[in-house]
Amino acid sequence: MISSEVRDRIVETADELYNARGFQAVGMDELRAAARVSLKRCYQEFPSKSAIVLAVLEHRHRAWTEGLDALVRTADTPRGRLLAIFDYLARWFCEDSFRGCGFINSFAELGAVSPEVADYARKHKESFQHYVGDLAEAAGAPSYLAPQLSILAEGAQATAAIAGSPEAAGQARRAAEVLIDTALREGVSGAA
Template structure:
């Protein structure tokens, strides 16, 4: 009988699995990646994988949840280095432009997941909506602190820049959205 797996090993396996799945899903798409691909990239047996996540859908949701915490956390860290409230709002677009310039940028993981599975997976749809709502609220808090202008147009400019950069490969979408935002919040 094999030795029981420690909680520490379970945590390491879970993180390795999430790392591998996130990289593969983001690079190739969720439906294009099979569980054998994830097994190979993570170096974890399929039985072990299914012991951690009973379905691929559960794994996708966990990947999106972890990515949300990291993505919004990195954005917050970057934006809140500024003291001026209007500069904080504009810094969102500076951060987006840096993200768009990363060599592995493939657009928004949540929009991608929605495009692939949003119509057929209530769990993934719920996770996508939760991320978008949280991002909208995060942005609204910065806009409200900076101006009396409505926050929703700023959110729509950010989302539009993300989609535009993903489709065109042009990082300047963030700069153009930044300039439009500057006008809105002035």
């Protein structure tokens, strides 16, 4: 089996295990067994558990950005694209595997002992804020809207994970509608 196939299988298996049980609860031996590779092969692909965690975060970042952008692109209007963020959250929160944001979870679990994990989690959150900023700018909204929507989305993720209910997405979407409409009115009156 070629290295990329083994590597992908290890990352996907680690992602499932870490999501279900946490990063620290899953040892290398358990990961190796679940991925059906030898411990030696696991370490050939990843020199440390930290390297696997970072690969899992990269995998999650890619899945998040591609999935979110695919849904956002289906919206017909700039306002609709902003609201599609919350539609994406609603779909995600209904998945059986949803356990909250993997970046928040990794930061909470490992951020104090792994600067690399903390940095990656920060970079992921920054990229989301920039993405929302680009959508808000395209809508003609004032610059304050993007951080507000980002915080609303982050809060919905934490609330849905803790409550074990997808309702936070709908509540956040309704709050986002108010914020967006207010900002767009201010953007139009400020441009006049």
